Amino acid sequence: xxxxxxxxxxxxxxxxxxxxxxxxxxxxxxxxxxxxxxxxxxxxxxxxxxxxxxxxxxxxxxxxxxxxxxxxxxxxxxxxxxxxxxxxxxxxxxxxxxxxxxxxxxxxxxxxxxxxxxxxxxxxxxxxxxxxxxxxxxxxxxxxxxxxxxxxxxxxxxxxxxxxxxxxxxxxxxxxxxxxxxxxxxxxxxxxxxxxxxxxxxxxxxxxxxxxxxxxxxxxxxxxxxxxxxxxxxxxxxxxxxxxxxxxxxxxxxxxxxxxxxxxxxxxxxx
Numbered sequence: 001x002x003x004x005x006x007x008x009x010x011x012x013x014x015x016x017x018x019x020x021x022x023x024x025x026x027x028x029x030x031x032x033x034x035x036x037x038x039x040x041x042x043x044x045x046x047x048x049x050x051x052x053x054x055x056x057x058x059x060x061x062x063x064x065x066x067x068x069x070x071x072x073x074x075x076x077x078x079x080x081x082x083x084x085x086x087x088x089x090x091x092x093x094x095x096x097x098x099x100x101x102x103x104x105x106x107x108x109x110x111x112x113x114x115x116x117x118x119x120x121x122x123x124x125x126x127x128x129x130x131x132x133x134x135x136x137x138x139x140x141x142x143x144x145x146x147x148x149x150x151x152x153x154x155x156x157x158x159x160x161x162x163x164x165x166x167x168x169x170x171x172x173x174x175x176x177x178x179x180x181x182x183x184x185x186x187x188x189x190x191x192x193x194x195x196x197x198x199x200x201x202x203x204x205x206x207x208x209x210x211x212x213x214x215x216x217x218x219x220x221x222x223x224x225x226x227x228x229x230x231x232x233x234x235x236x237x238x239x240x241x242x243x244x245x246x247x248x249x250x251x252x253x254x255x256x257x258x259x260x261x262x263x264x265x266x267x268x269x270x271x
Contacts, residue, residue: 022216024175055122072102132206
C-alpha cells in the first residue's frame with residue numbers, strides 16, 4: 001500500500017479491515033479521504049465521529065481526530081464537538097440503522113439547527129454488524145433475520161428525511177458511482193451548515209444472501225442500472241424513469257450556521 005493517500009490518511013496498523021469481501025463501505029471511506037485531500041484540509045482540524053455498526057468502524061482506520069461513540073449518538077457527540085471547537089471540520093459516519101432508527105431524533109435536530117456537520121450515511125439497507133436485522137431503509141417485502149417472511153414497513157428515504165428536517169445540503173449517490181460520490185462529498189464538506197450525503201452501499205453477506213441478490217457484481221450492477229441522476233431524470237419521459245431511483249444533489253442553499261449564531265449571542269452579551 002505504498003500510496004500517498006493511503007499512508008497519509010489511514011492508520012496502517014489497523015489493517016486488514018473487518019468488512020466482508022464485497023462490502024461497499026471501503027469504497028465510501030476512500031471517497032471521504034479523497035474529498036478531504038482534494039480540499040486540502042489540515043488533518044489536525046478534522047474530527048470524524050461514528051456510532052456503532054459496520055460503517056462506524058471506518059474512523060478506526062482513518063488517521064484523523066476520531067471519536068467512536070455509542071449506538072445512534074454520533075450526531076449528539078458531533079454537535080458537542082462542533083460547539084466546543086467550531087473551527088474543526090466535523091464529519092459523521094453512520095449506517096442507515098444507526099442514523100435513522102435509534103439516532104433518528106438526533107438527525108432531525110442536527111438538520112433543524114443547521115449546525116456545521118457533514119454526515120455521510122453508509123446505507124446498505126440492513127443491520128450488518130449485529131446479525132442482519134431489517135433496518136428503517138430495508139425495502140418493503142425484503143427479508144432480514146428479524147423479518148424472515150418479509151418486511152411490511154415502508155422504508156425511510158433518508159435524504160428526503162434530512163431535507164424535511166431542515167438540512168441545507170443533501171445528496172444521494174451509490175458505491176458504484178464513485179466519481180460522483182467524490183464530488184458530492186467534497187461539496188458537502190465545503191458547505192457551511194448541516195450537510196448530508198446518503199451513500200448507497202451493498203451488503204452481500206446479510207442483505208444480499210437473505211434476499212437472493214446474487215453475487216457482489218450483480219449487486220453493483222443493480223446500483224449501476226437502477227440509479228439515475230436527478231438532473232438527467234428531469235429530461236426523461238415517465239416510462240424511462242419507471243422503477244428507477246434518483247441520485248445526485250437535491251438541495252444546496254445558504255442559511256445561517258448554528259455555531260456562528262451561537263458565537264454572536266455570546267459576543268452580544270460581552271458588550
